[in-house]
Amino acid sequence: MTAATELPQILVIDDEMGPRESLRMLLKPNYQVHTADCVEAGLKLLKEKQPDTIVMDIRMPGMSGIEGLRQIREIDPNLSVIMLTGFGALDTAKEALRLGANDYISKPFDAHEMQQVIDRNVERTRAHRTSENAAAEIKELNNRLLQQLAQKERLAALGQASAEFVHDLGNPLTIVWGYVQLLARRLEKSEEDESASSVKELKIIEQHVRTCRELLTMWQSYGNVEASPPKQISVSGILCEVLKGIAPMATESGVELNVTICQDPCTLLGDAVQISRAIQNVVVNAVQASADKKGKVTVVCAQKDFYVDLRIEDTGAGIQPTQLPRIFDPYFTTKQAKSGTGLGLYITKKVVEDHNGSIKVDSTHGVGTVFTIRLPLSAS
Template sequence: MLTEKSPAAVVEKPLVLVVDDEYGPRESIAFSLSAEFAVDTAGRAREALAKVNERAYAVIVLDIRMPEMDGIRTLQELRKVDPHVAVIMLTGYGTLQTAQDAILAGANQYLRKPPDIPELLEGVRRQAQGTRLRRAQAQAMKDAQEMNVALKREIQQNEPQIWQARASVELVHDLNNPLTVVIGYAGLLAEEARPLTQRDPTLAKKLLEYSGMVEKAAEYCHHLSENWRFASKQVPQFTTVDLVQIAQEVRQVIFFGNAAIELGGDARARVRGSKFELMRVFQNLFKNALEAGASRLAVTFTALGSQIEVTIADNGPGMDAEQLKRAMHGGFSSKATGTGLGLSICRHLVGTHGATFALESMPGKGTTARLVFPMAAPE
């Protein structure tokens, strides 16, 4: 049960302003309303307007006949300040015309003076409720308009990115056709090279190796484009994959030569994940390091209990603290034409596999990427 001292029991009374140039009627009406409402009074129109500029009233009880500025004119000025407040007009000289004038000027109710107190109380209650609803509707409309303006601004700001995204999707779609041609001709090249095995084994071996690398690279690009096209429509299917095998395949298709990337550590590093998303991780990390100037990458796979740790350490130029921070959030590239998105893509893809991604770097000391994956359960 709520007590008188409980904050929840305190209900703020609606605020009412009584405007009348006659002291007696003004104070009598104020007293009649004071038990149920918080009441202010004003003896002149200008005093009332000053009060309305300072406070938000629920109801204004306004006499029509006043010196300096009559009630109708006062009502018109009040509406400029507060269009939502309810106004009850009072007059001791009521005619049909004055009632019409009051309503046309924006009065919510018209009563004779002196008012019947029960009728006045009921009118103030009803009009206070109306004011509350109008203010709530106005606030909701204002919020909706502000949201609309913010949304339009957001659309305008992001429109170039939206069109860029659409263009990239179309580009990925169009890439599939030439990739199919590359895969087909790589196969034909392999077929043409096989008859040379007897006449020139060395040349045949090179041609078969090169055609195999071209075919693998094209198939990898094809899978990447398919993943891109359908990423918004389906969740990648996770299977048990071997990170060592994935790193080996990526090493063969990034065209920097096998000697630059050394794989070591545990022979198997099995995790649950999407093979081609993890290929993207290794591809971005390998290319970032080699394109930044590293001549050697040491990739180490280590089993740590129920986890697999992958470290990729390079001997490149490294980064300072500010460059490292920007690189992790997609804002730094060592190339003039680079997008700086590689590491942020890696961080996102690693996160979708329930793994962690950390980067350590110092100028002149190289950079080390550290990835920790949950180990796949034994099959």
């Protein structure tokens, strides 16, 4: 589309060289002029140049100006078309106006009048295009708002559903918690050799059931004005616990899990349950993405000056470039068949940002993905 500051473009369609060339000479100082000696050539130029106004003779051999007008209207209903009529051919001029021409000028034309009519019609086309652009922008904005609203409504519905879910889950979880503890104590006292490894496994179950209970408590208090006060927590310690829980899942899926965790506790002021779920989401995704290829997941926790970097790298399926900008959106999932909710990374990003950190992703489709979570540490 022509920018408003550029010279307006005029397309002249006339089979007679005389009027065509005199129009070109007349208009050249103020307009970019394109000319065609028949309607077919004119239509081709119309598509290429997108002129602001067309000046077209009515009577031409081959396709007439009237037929040309009909075809122009199909291509661009808002483009100004001025018809050139023979002297005294008022009826033809009226017919052209009835069929959608915007103006007409009789031959031989007056140069000053021609200039005025063209200016008026260029203005008209441009006003139409501007309002069309504005309408398209408003439509796009409207679509975006509707999408955001739909997302908010889904989150609100989820809020209601999760309140009931949290309530319902509380009771069975308390029972499991009780029995796990009972079994753990019983095994600890037992004399048999194999009980040692069972105790270890049961401890892991116990730890994760505890996390579930803490998550439930957190969800129950969600929306309360007073959030739980932040505490000094160890990021490397939390990562160790998360990986202990995920290791059996990786083994089960044939995924090799390599871990390097720095010695430093990497302490920050925050919420352990939240950080744990944030890390867990990313590591679980990495294992899930690598399962089909029986790939590798490498987790590195490295402390730098004032922050800690958690790098979770996998050799899994990778993420398609078109999907990459959407992975942190709530409900974006490619795991519909595996009942993925698409909330994992959304939650992770929120938790990381609540702790003044950042999350970065780098992925090559078919090769693998690296997520880096950076969290600022407390001054020691």
